Amino acid sequence: MNWILWGIFSGLLLRAGELSVLGRSIRIGPGDFLIGLAGTVFGSLFLFLAIGLILRGVAVLLKRDWFANAGDRFLLALLQAALFFTIWWALRADLFTLAGSGTGKLLFGAMLLASCALFFVLRPALERIPAQIPAALLLVAGAGLAMAGTFGPVRFAPEKTADAGTVEGGAPDTVVAETGGRPNIVLILIDTLRGDRLQFDRKVTRNPSLAKLARTSVRYTKARSTNSWTAPSVAGILTSRYPSQHGVHHGTARLPERELSFVETLQQSGYRTAAVTANSVIGRDFGFAQGFDFYLDTKNAFPFGFFLDQLSRLWKMRFEKGSQPEVQAFFHRVTRYYQHAEQVTRNARAVADGLAEEAEPFFLLVHYMDPHRPYRAPLRYWRDEDAEYDGPVNGFEYMKYDESAGAFRVGGVKLGPDDVAQFVRLYDAEIRHVDDAIGSFVAGLKSAGVFEESYVMVTADHGEYFGEHGLSAHSDVYAPCIDVPLLVRPPGGAAQSTYNEYVQTRQIPATVLAWSGQGDAAAAMEAPPIPFPALGTGEPIDHVFVEAEDGPTGFRRSVERDDWKLIRGANGQELYDRGADPGEVTNLFALVESDAALQRTYQTLDSLLISFEEAMRVFGGSGESMTAEQEEALRALGYLD
Numbered sequence: 001m002n003w004i005l006w007g008i009f010s011g012l013l014l015r016a017g018e019l020s021v022l023g024r025s026i027r028i029g030p031g032d033f034l035i036g037l038a039g040t041v042f043g044s045l046f047l048f049l050a051i052g053l054i055l056r057g058v059a060v061l062l063k064r065d066w067f068a069n070a071g072d073r074f075l076l077a078l079l080q081a082a083l084f085f086t087i088w089w090a091l092r093a094d095l096f097t098l099a100g101s102g103t104g105k106l107l108f109g110a111m112l113l114a115s116c117a118l119f120f121v122l123r124p125a126l127e128r129i130p131a132q133i134p135a136a137l138l139l140v141a142g143a144g145l146a147m148a149g150t151f152g153p154v155r156f157a158p159e160k161t162a163d164a165g166t167v168e169g170g171a172p173d174t175v176v177a178e179t180g181g182r183p184n185i186v187l188i189l190i191d192t193l194r195g196d197r198l199q200f201d202r203k204v205t206r207n208p209s210l211a212k213l214a215r216t217s218v219r220y221t222k223a224r225s226t227n228s229w230t231a232p233s234v235a236g237i238l239t240s241r242y243p244s245q246h247g248v249h250h251g252t253a254r255l256p257e258r259e260l261s262f263v264e265t266l267q268q269s270g271y272r273t274a275a276v277t278a279n280s281v282i283g284r285d286f287g288f289a290q291g292f293d294f295y296l297d298t299k300n301a302f303p304f305g306f307f308l309d310q311l312s313r314l315w316k317m318r319f320e321k322g323s324q325p326e327v328q329a330f331f332h333r334v335t336r337y338y339q340h341a342e343q344v345t346r347n348a349r350a351v352a353d354g355l356a357e358e359a360e361p362f363f364l365l366v367h368y369m370d371p372h373r374p375y376r377a378p379l380r381y382w383r384d385e386d387a388e389y390d391g392p393v394n395g396f397e398y399m400k401y402d403e404s405a406g407a408f409r410v411g412g413v414k415l416g417p418d419d420v421a422q423f424v425r426l427y428d429a430e431i432r433h434v435d436d437a438i439g440s441f442v443a444g445l446k447s448a449g450v451f452e453e454s455y456v457m458v459t460a461d462h463g464e465y466f467g468e469h470g471l472s473a474h475s476d477v478y479a480p481c482i483d484v485p486l487l488v489r490p491p492g493g494a495a496q497s498t499y500n501e502y503v504q505t506r507q508i509p510a511t512v513l514a515w516s517g518q519g520d521a522a523a524a525m526e527a528p529p530i531p532f533p534a535l536g537t538g539e540p541i542d543h544v545f546v547e548a549e550d551g552p553t554g555f556r557r558s559v560e561r562d563d564w565k566l567i568r569g570a571n572g573q574e575l576y577d578r579g580a581d582p583g584e585v586t587n588l589f590a591l592v593e594s595d596a597a598l599q600r601t602y603q604t605l606d607s608l609l610i611s612f613e614e615a616m617r618v619f620g621g622s623g624e625s626m627t628a629e630q631e632e633a634l635r636a637l638g639y640l641d
């Protein structure tokens with residue numbers, strides 16, 4: 001058993017060296033450093049077991065006892081460490097580009113030698129450890145790999161719901177919307193995607209797949225979310241209602257059963273309904289699966305989720321930066337954060353293939369997480385300047401505004417403009433990442449033969465701040481967080497066009513229900529369908545309301561109308577002329593008293609906002625509490641920090 005201990009020991013040292021260089025070169029946070037160190041135990045165990053087994057096998061074949069004398073032992077230590085070093089190098093070549101320093105390579109060389117020397121010195125002590133301990137570790141490792149290996153691609157195998165209706169409708173392959181038949185409907189939801197980071201009007205864009213989709217779609221240039229983070233926003237997308245109404249806010253509530261998700265109505269009308277989501281905060285446990293025949297969230301996708309979660313958490317440092325997307329996707333099937341786009345696409349394509357074989361039309365929700373923190377796209381989506389950056393921003397931690405210093409910080413480090421720009425660059429890399437995945441998913445819809453007969457809708461639950469208003473991540477009601485992209489491609493495609501009036505994601509329920517031929521159900525939703533000029537459907541809306549949590553009990557609310565926006569919360573009011581100031585930089589509220597035109601604008605918005613505030617006052621949050629596990633999931637995504 002010597003060789004196992006030997007391997008573990010050398011591996012520990014090498015991994016510690018790797019982490020110390022990594023820690024310096026990309027400034028991983030303390031939490032990630034600890035996870036990485038813990039990962040050292042598993043990482044070195046797996047790798048060295050393999051190397052040790054091979055060396056042991058060779059020794060047995062050659063009938064040699066390589067532990068017999070000191071010289072042999074040293075050579076073997078060197079050989080084993082050299083093999084580990086070579087494999088590690090191959091796996092982590094991208095890190096050398098990133099670290100890019102001769103010092104790093106020297107340090108690794110030194111660690112290699114030190115691991116051999118130290119093992120040689122400490123060997124007598126290690127030999128006294130009972131052989132059962134490394135044997136037990138070997139068993140655990142083997143069992144772990146075997147369990148991990150049992151998870152194949154997802155199969156769509158929904159059970160027929162007993163009470164599903166038998167509404168008459170054409171077979172999906174003959175359905176088009178204009179004939180009043182029942183089209184398939186695909187909703188692609190991209191978490192944390194700012195509308196203004198997508199590029200549609202340029203030849204070279206960072207989102208070629210979405211730009212291509214837009215060429216046969218209607219693009220909504222003034223789409224707004226109802227809230228600033230996933231759970232309340234998605235609850236609005238499903239129920240048409242505001243956070244005060246459905247009660248999903250403040251990070252503690254689940255979507256109550258009493259709320260009517262449009263998916264329940266679709267299901268009852270005979271639609272097959274399925275979802276693939278990578279965000280645990282809208283998992284089954286949080287009540288979001290209402291009405292879905294099949295709901296693939298990180299939990300029910302993987303019965304040994306807890307084990308894999310721990311395993312992948314420990315291995316995170318090894319594969320996070322991945323030039324190895326397949327390996328990365330494997331270890332990210334269940335991760336501390338979320339599933340990567342590659343895995344979501346693989347699952348979504350498998351589910352779409354299954355749905356395509358069904359006789360009934362389907363609704364499929366696909367939810368990508370990648371633009372959400374951590375901004376760590378695979379390196380192939382990075383640009384040279386992203387990799388060449390040498391500063392404190394690593395994409396794992398959000399920057400925080402330090403009022404006293406008047407500057408943003410990551411950890412203890414004050415950020416300059418290039419550091420903030422690096423946040424945006426890493427975020428843009430995630431946009432390339434998720435765009436590529438969407439391209440692959442659309443290709444999957446085409447190969448399943450359902451693309452041309454489906455409505456395909458793309459939107460986001462909210463955006464992200466990169467320093468605007470002293471904010472990072474997502475919260476509050478400002479444009480970077482609330483302005484979201486929205487694309488709709490009808491069956492067969494539409495002439496490329498833009499729609500430049502307000503729409504809001506809470507209009508999606510009525511929109512989808514109308515497409516499914518259920519006009520009455522659509523009319524019963526609280527927000528009307530999104531206008532679709534090509535089909536002559538839907539009426540423009542005049543204004544949009546948004547509400548975001550403000551402290552443990554309050555809300556900040558906004559109303560937007562005619563390119564003016566009024567915000568009101570416990571800290572007072574803000575008025576923005578979004579026509580002249582789209583980024584909401586200059587608060588004009590102080591001028592309302594002295595400017596008659598401004599006053600008229602304010603009064604219009606104020607009376608709208610008062611009516612909204614009054615309407616929302618009657619609802620209380622549901623406040624259903626979370627389990628410790630759900631709390632952990634929220635914390636991992638940064639909501640409870």
Ligand SMILES: [Zn+2]
Nearest residue numbers: 191192230461
């Ligand atoms: Zn979100």
